[in-house]
Amino acid sequence: MLKSIALKEWLKTRWFLLLINVIMLGSSGFLMLRMHRAMDIKGADHIWQVMLLRDAIIVDSLATLPMLLGVVLALVQLMPEMHRKCLKLTLHLPCSRLKTTSAMLFYGVITLTISFALCLGLMHVALRPVIAPEMVRHVLLTTLPWFVAGLTAYLLAAWICIEPTWKRRVLNLALTAMLLRVFFLSDTPESYNGFLPALTAMGLLTCSLVWLSVLRFIDGHQD
Amino acid sequence: MHSDIVIDCQHLSHSYGKRQIYNDLSFSVPRGRILGLLGKNGTGKTTIINILSGYLAPSAGRCTIFGTDVRHMPHHMRRQIGLLIEGHVQYQFMNIEQIEHFYAPFFPGQWRRDAYYELMRKLRVAPRQRISRMSCGQRSQVALGLILAQNPELLVLDDFSLGLDPGYRRLFVDYLREYARAEQRTVFLTSHIIQDMERLIDDCIIMDYGRILVQQPVGVLLEQVRQYTCSVPEGYSPTPHQQLYHPTVSHGRLELTSPIPHQQVAQLLRADGINPDELQSHPLNLEDAFIGLTGKY
């Protein structure tokens, strides 16, 4: 059954997943290339000094990208379900509705995680030969909250998308905007280190909110 | 599961905001019958389908399917309920092979792959053509094919004729009738195109705003319900009577529909000061009976 759900989600999202990976790897790859070029032109020591003395982490422009991709993945995955209330078909499947919903969200979280991990891997591979491991760690730890924001944005967008009434959607959107703001409160590298485990738990637990939207859909709430 | 009553709804009430759709509605559907729920737009047909399929919590009352409350139905029981949602909606992003691969694992031991592909062969679509790119009729065939493959005990079909051209409608009706009769399946359906229903359904429920007008076998209904006409004096205004539906006077002729026998109608008219000697009764088909009972407006 889970295989079938995965097949359905895959058919909806496969091209977009390809696009996500192209965008994530393309943009991080471009930033890596730009840094390598800057090292060639200005010298490696200049880049090291800028990174160590001026807190530059060279990949800042990636910050909101995972969040945007998370939102769009939720839309790509769930708009077809909400189109003419197709979700009724999914929830009519003879298996637990909670399990079905969880499987759909798990699919999204896993595919996003793989995509983000590939991006982190690419950065690690590109940075490790040219900067010290402490600096690689510094860059990657700084980017982690952005990726967690991507997963959280995906779950919260799913919550909004499945919600059957517009009034409630607007309220959900307001709470979503505030929750996602928490991920972007500081420009200081590694400033989320201590809070990140709690923030990750907070973000992943928002999957439980999606279940509330599903229950409201089942109860037939409408504007 | 082996009770003779497959669907049983008792004392259903529902309203959207302040607008009450119906109050204290009760009906049941016996095993092996094809029941059509007929009603004009806005009488709450889709609301009943939504309650029956568990997608709406009624304000009051209770619906059971196979003796189990639809709101708390164990998920495995949904294997025995085939659901055709409004507009024959299916996953548009799949093609006919993918959608069969998707559904089959959910129905081990009952999935009839051959029945599905047999119907699909009659469609002139490429196996890899996406459902979103199919015509409305082709989509409905896919939806029906999936329900036939699922082979459930109960089929719940919401407005099955929506968007279908006459040819496809006929094909769909014939397929469904053959299947339901041969497999002894129970079918609960709604449609706003009544002429197809006559070929298909055994029983009907005719709904007016907020209530059930008639619930009986179609044969009995067509046997009993007649259109009556007679001449009336100028200025005559009909007295309302529970058994005389929608009496109208046009150019000195009274026209009404009633399920009661000729003699009783004549008595009621005489009591109203009309000479019933010219009273004529005409048999009706299902569509005319429906309009006669529910009115044109």
Added chain:
Amino acid sequence: MKRFSQIYLSLLIVFMILWALPWAYNFLFARPNKTPFVLYSSLLHDFLLVEYSEANGHVRRDRHNNRYTEAQTDSLLPTFYMRLLVSNGRWPDTLMGQPVAPHDVQRTNFNFRAMAADINAPRVPLYFLQEAMPRRAELEMPSDVMRFTAQGVEFVDMTSNTIDPDKSLRYTKALTAKGFAFPPRYVAGNPSTHKDYDNGLLLLDARQQLFHLKQLRGRPYVQPVAVPDSVRLRHLFVTEFRDRQLLGLLTDSCHRLFALRADSYELVRTGVDGYDPEQHNMTIFGNMFDWTVRIAQPQTERYMALDATTLQLLDTLSIATPRSHAMPGMSFRSSTNPRIRPRWQ
């Protein structure tokens, strides 16, 4: 699951309201605190406060509410307004009874800032050790960075991103020879080419011992610094003031401020206490006669005047800075700590 989801949603809403409501209130109603500019005047033997209000404009006064004109203020703070006084031809021949040339003032004036937000910020544990005696006049940044491990020190060449084993061994040996215990607990320095000279690094080793490390003509210079047993050093700041009198400023676990003399390595306890670098921002305006130390704490600004020679306390002043109209609530940010976490403020 439904109950859990509802409780979780309620918690999130409460959490966000506790955060957003005070923020919105403070955003709309909070007024900036107008704290005066305060400097100690050795000529006046008192603090001079320059306040500004829209009603009264600039008001210059001492603690006894004696008002001063702008020109009087310039003369009462001659080292601070030296350029102005010189350009106006008002520079005195003597100050505090001794002849003072403008370049002496320039050489001995300094200002120093230590922000709690910088101290609490996460740092990459790699350090620059500059050449303190460059062959050419200007200071240069090194071509490598230092990393401390439990076994020693490693120099990583930035261009090749590889460890220089010879230099690493040389410095490890030099430090070990002086009794340095790896890894250090604290490393302080000011790597920059925009300074007059380089004082190298101050290190607290694994045993809490203080060391001074410099690179002189490519060779390590290591000097252990004697610290009284009663002092447990906590934070180190290397200073590179133009008069070259000091090596650095240090604080201990009792939040006392010490100065380390450059020539004698003498640790001098200053008159400043109650300074926690992790909580408070400190600025020092120093001149040849006195230092004005400002310690900004929540709701108070403390000013301490020190004698520039002995570093002993001359005078103190406290100014309350209550946060007007501020609504308490939850905040993820703090002015003294860039690390994000929920705080009740």
